[in-house]
């Protein structure tokens with residue numbers, strides 16, 4: 001796919017596929033086009049060219065709600081939770097695209113309505129257990145520590161029972177322990193048979209959890225392969241070194257250090 005904003009080619013010929021139960025990461029320096037690619041897959045942007053096929057169907061250009069209902073869930077770089085709602089209600093909100101209630105039952109609050117509400121609450125608790133969220137679940141989400149809010153966002157996405165989950169920088173702002181728990185969580189999500197596609201700047205996490213990594217630089221795909229091949233790929237290190245921000249340089253050092261090669265010197 002390709003994505004353009006005016007004259008800027010944010011994504012320029014990206015191709016990848018991901019299988020059930022696989023963890024695939026999309027990495028690249030800031031502005032490389034990673035989030036734009038996610039936005040195209042989930043229907044928030046229209047690709048300038050190319051297509052997205054999911055589970056055998058062409059979903060290119062479909063509305064976000066239609067794509068979500070087809071089995072793709074995502075989290076956002078900046079959390080998009082309902083701050084005034086409780087933890088439980090945030091997760092239940094994720095389920096309502098799946099659970100169809102009869103509007104008459106809902107209006108009259110019939111026994112059938114309460115049974116389905118109780119089932120949704122039980123399920124929300126199960127997903128919160130799954131992501132390891134053990135705070136007060138009746139608290140307003142805005143009063144929770146940041147790391148816990150991130151867990152709830154993932155629980156809400158999982159409550160849709162997606163076949164593919166897109167995570168946009170889920171480790172941002174997390175401490176070391178929380179990152180370790182996130183790593184374990186992503187593996188458990190993949191073990192459910194869900195395809196996990198991850199955008200992440202934490203190279204340690206990316207190298208550890210991914211079966212495959214796609215690298216973008218200025219919108220172009222410059223590499224696609226298993227972590228070992230990506231670590232020792234001079235073009236990848238060069239892309240990070242070529243970026244203007246210091247953070248990207250630190251990431252280049254990290255990739256090279258993990259590879260145990262002299263990749264940085266080679267790229268320079």
Ligand SMILES: Nc1ncnc2c1ncn2[C@@H]1O[C@H](COP(=O)(O)OP(=O)(O)OP(=O)(O)O)[C@@H](O)[C@H]1O
Nearest residue numbers: 005008009010028029030031032033034035036037
């Ligand atoms: N809505 C938009 N309108 C115009 N330009 C945009 C828009 N969204 C992204 N861009 C531009 O497209 C390019 C790719 O941005 P994108 O956010 O996809 O990169 P990214 O790899 O996700 O970056 P980061 O790691 O910083 O999140 C950048 O040049 C950005 O300025």
